[in-house]
Amino acid sequence: MITIRHISKSFGKLKALNNISLQLAPGECIALIGPNGCGKTTLIKSILAMVLPDEGSIFFDGKDIRNDNLYRAQIGYMPQIGRYPENMTIGQVIDMVAGIRNSSAPPDMELYEEFGVSRLLDKRMRTLSGGTTQKVSATLAFMFRPRVLILDEPTAGLDPLAAGILKDKIIKSGQEGCLTLITSHLLSELEDLITQLIFMQEGSLVLHKDVEELKNLTGQDTVAKSVLQLLKSGEIGVEL
């Protein structure tokens, strides 16, 4: 569904992405992990065309995403920190995005209802707590039935109840064939969600494997332990 071919990106001297190639298939739920500054966010932003790679190309459904914006109608993105214009109300933000999307399909109101967004429609974005802002971001990401979900630290700042609702929704979308890309620092949080793991380090791709394969390989029963095992055995040569 998404094919990444040899993309590189430098910010000044810093090599944020170093010749990365990836093939991401529908239905997978992929955890993108790695130490701070390893290029996770740059990779995500490249897929969303927020960052334009120096070299290489990204294909969405076989089409080069350069000079195209319509492919993003298929993507739901939840940023790590959502900041919206201060005086906009939640209702206005949702209306605006719906206007941009201009999609004819009925919106997915599941998160909208479960997070109780309808009670907050008149609240101004400035007055919201970090967690509520994240709820709005999550609602927007899922609302337009995207085929690809890109979630940057989705559960950070959410209370356990909301995080649980979101996780269930992610699993459900995966079952419906949605490709999900999640970055997180807490591997244990992603344990029951993910089917694949991508490990990045200093802008390079170190590992891209199925979770089951990884567990078999290391003989561990959880993803977190498997990664730790690999780190200790020196297969991934970093200190976390």
Added chain:
Amino acid sequence: MKDEKEPATHKNMPGILKYIALDILKNKIVIAYTIMLALFSWSAFGLEDNASKGALTVLNIVLLTVPLVSVLFTTIYVYNSNEFIELLVSHPVRRSVIWKSLFAGLSASLVLAYLLGAGIPLVLFTAPGTAAMMLISGSFLSVIFAALAFLAAVLTRDKAKGIGVSIMLWLYFALLFDGLVLFLFFQFSDYPIEKLVVMLSALSPIDLSRILVLLHLDVSAMMGYTGAIFKTYFGSAWGLLMSFCLLLLWIWIPFSVSLRKFIKKDL
């Protein structure tokens, strides 16, 4: 298929624009700016016995504050919208549409604030010609300095630096440029450099606006020989048209450069 869906992205512009304008109009700084302009203008006309003198006072206030508020507010607003711009980019909209909507929203709000604040007393107290000229040049200045702010904001990643650049731009156009022209004028006063001065003044939107308004006030008679020169160049219909074209260029050039940069920018 692409051609079929293309118009949808264009329809987005009024949508985004509407919400951005609504957001800005509710902004406390814009409200305070409107009230401040109104207070200054009403009191200027209230204190001066002569409407022309009042207009002159308002002109001086407008020429200083409108560019300053426009350039600073716009710069800060654009920087604060960084994450919001990112979010918009993640949707199927062209970057140019986002940037244009943001610019149109900010410009429209600043112009509206100016017209509400300074416009009403100007229309009530001054001659229609003067009032119209003041309204037009003030609106132009609002938009021009918003465009300059967009350029400053896209050129520097760092917010503090961007705000610094904006203040420098304002200082240059509002104060330094005048000084430079004056300096030239005195240094070469033995030579016939009036034409040069006329041309130079076109290089600063603030000076251009000042000349345009002054020519419509009675006081232009007091400007002596230079005033007469200005009158021959800017007073005619042709000169007026040229001046408006120049002011339009002052909007178009900074904004289109910023747009080109923004389309290629890493967010």
